[in-house]
Each structure stands twice: as structure tokens, then as C-alpha cells.
Amino acid sequence: MRITLVDHPLIQHKLAHIRDKNTGSKDFRELMSEVSLLMAYEAMRDLELEEKEVETPVARARVRVLSGKKLALVAILRAGLVMVDGILKLVPAARVGHIGLYRDPETLSPVQYYAKLPSDIAERRVFLLDPMLATGGSASHALALLKEKGATGIKLMSIIAAPEGLERIARDHPETEVVVAAVDERLNDHGYIVPGLGDAGDRIYGTK
Ligand SMILES: O=P(O)(O)OC[C@H]1O[C@H](OP(=O)(O)OP(=O)(O)O)[C@H](O)[C@@H]1O
Ligand SMILES: O=c1cc[nH]c(=O)[nH]1
Numbered sequence: 001m002r003i004t005l006v007d008h009p010l011i012q013h014k015l016a017h018i019r020d021k022n023t024g025s026k027d028f029r030e031l032m033s034e035v036s037l038l039m040a041y042e043a044m045r046d047l048e049l050e051e052k053e054v055e056t057p058v059a060r061a062r063v064r065v066l067s068g069k070k071l072a073l074v075a076i077l078r079a080g081l082v083m084v085d086g087i088l089k090l091v092p093a094a095r096v097g098h099i100g101l102y103r104d105p106e107t108l109s110p111v112q113y114y115a116k117l118p119s120d121i122a123e124r125r126v127f128l129l130d131p132m133l134a135t136g137g138s139a140s141h142a143l144a145l146l147k148e149k150g151a152t153g154i155k156l157m158s159i160i161a162a163p164e165g166l167e168r169i170a171r172d173h174p175e176t177e178v179v180v181a182a183v184d185e186r187l188n189d190h191g192y193i194v195p196g197l198g199d200a201g202d203r204i205y206g207t208k
């Protein structure tokens with residue numbers, strides 16, 4: 001499994017504020033959105049281009065524009081939603097799908113309560129968005145669902161990953177490329193990433 005660590009200084013700086021428990025929901029949301037945009041810049045480095053010509057005010061110019069497969073962003077609810085708007089600033093024509101999952105607090109297994117995907121998901125390049133990759137159960141479930149619908153070449157974008165989550169994805173979906181901004185130390189007894197940032201959904205929406 002290919003792992004891309006996007007550890008640009010701007011991302012590390014923003015991540016420092018995101019991790020800080022004194023950062024409130026408004027700043028937390030904005031910073032998560034900005035980090036997602038910066039990560040997407042790297043995650044989309046291999047998008048295909050094709051040549052065409054345009055007229056500048058001075059002369060004809062050979063230019064390159066995006067070609068190939070159309071894109072889909074698929075957010076794992078709730079926390080993945082915070083990544084969508086920032087990335088849409090880069091690729092406004094991408095379609096957006098949603099998969100609703102929550103972790104059962106006892107078993108830590110994902111429970112699905114919703115799924116709505118673009119009907120042509122199999123023809124699109126898919127970026128699966130969830131800021132936290134902890135046990136990897138949620139992302140693995142979502143990847144299985146996307147593959148069942150015919151999606152291939154899926155990239156998983158997670159802001160913070162635990163080694164346990166990366167191992168789970170490597171085992172269940174070894175063909176997946178994972179793009180992360182940080183790999184933390186471990187999970188605690190409640191399945192939270194250490195040091196992590198706490199519960200992403202609760203910090204985004206102020207629901208603790
Ligand atoms: O890798 P895992 O062990 O599956 O954990 C990661 C999941 O946990 C969080 O969701 P949560 O269950 O808190 O739902 P929420 O986003 O609605 O709060 C997070 O947003 C991931 O989806
Ligand atoms: O640390 C964690 C683990 C799972 N989900 C979160 O939001 N945070």
C-alpha cells in the first residue's frame with residue numbers, strides 16, 4: 001500500500017493549532033478545511049493532462065488542461081464533511097458523495113446509517129475523505145462499499161492516521177493509496193488517536 005505523507009511546513013503549522021484543545025470550533029473548521037485543500041494539491045499531483053491551444057493577447061500558446069476521468073469526493077459523515085469545501089475550491093466540478101458512519105462505542109465497529117453516491121462513481125477518480133484514521137474500521141467499510149459500486153483507484157485522504165489504521169487498510173485494501181498529514185503514535189483504550197486531536201466530529205460541530 002502506498003502512503004503519501006504531506007508534511008509541508010504550512011500543514012504542520014496549521015496542525016499544531018488543530019491539535020490544541022483550546023482552539024474553538026470556528027477556527028478548527030477553518031483550519032481543517034485549509035489543511036484539506038493543501039493535502040489535495042499533493043493528492044491530485046497525478047491527475048492526467050492533455051494539450052490544447054489558446055490565444056494569449058500576444059501569440060498562440062500550447063497549454064495543458066485536466067483530462068481523463070472526472071472526479072468524485074466522498075465524505076465519511078460527519079467529520080469528513082469538513083474536508084469537502086476546501087477541496088472543492090480546487091476542483092469545483094467534482095461530484096460529492098456521502099457515506100454516514102459512526103463507531104459503536106463498545107465494539108468500535110462502524111455502523112452505516114446513510115449512503116448516497118454519484119451514479120457514475122465507477123467512471124470517476126474517487127477521493128475518500130475522513131480526517132481521522134484510527135482503527136481503520138470506518139475507512140475500510142467505506143472502501144468496501146465504493147469497490148462494490150465499481151470504483152477503482154481510490155485515494156483515501158486522512159489528516160491524522162494511527163499506525164493501526166494504516167495497517168488495517170494495507171490488509172483489507174492493499175491497492176489503496178493513502179494520503180495523510182501526520183502519522184501519530186498509537187490508539188488509546190477507547191480507540192482515540194494519541195496524541196491526535198480528540199473527537200473530530202464533536203470539535204467540528206460542538207457536540208460534546
Ligand atoms: O478508524 P476508526 O476507528 O473507524 O475511527 C475513525 C472514525 O471515527 C470518527 O467518526 P465517529 O464515529 O466519531 O462519527 P462522527 O464523525 O459522526 O462523530 C471519524 O470521523 C472516523 O470516521
Ligand atoms: O482520535 C479519534 C479517533 C476516532 N475518531 C476521532 O474523531 N478521533
Ligand SMILES: [Mg+2]
Pocket residue numbers: 199200201202
Ligand atoms: Mg465522532
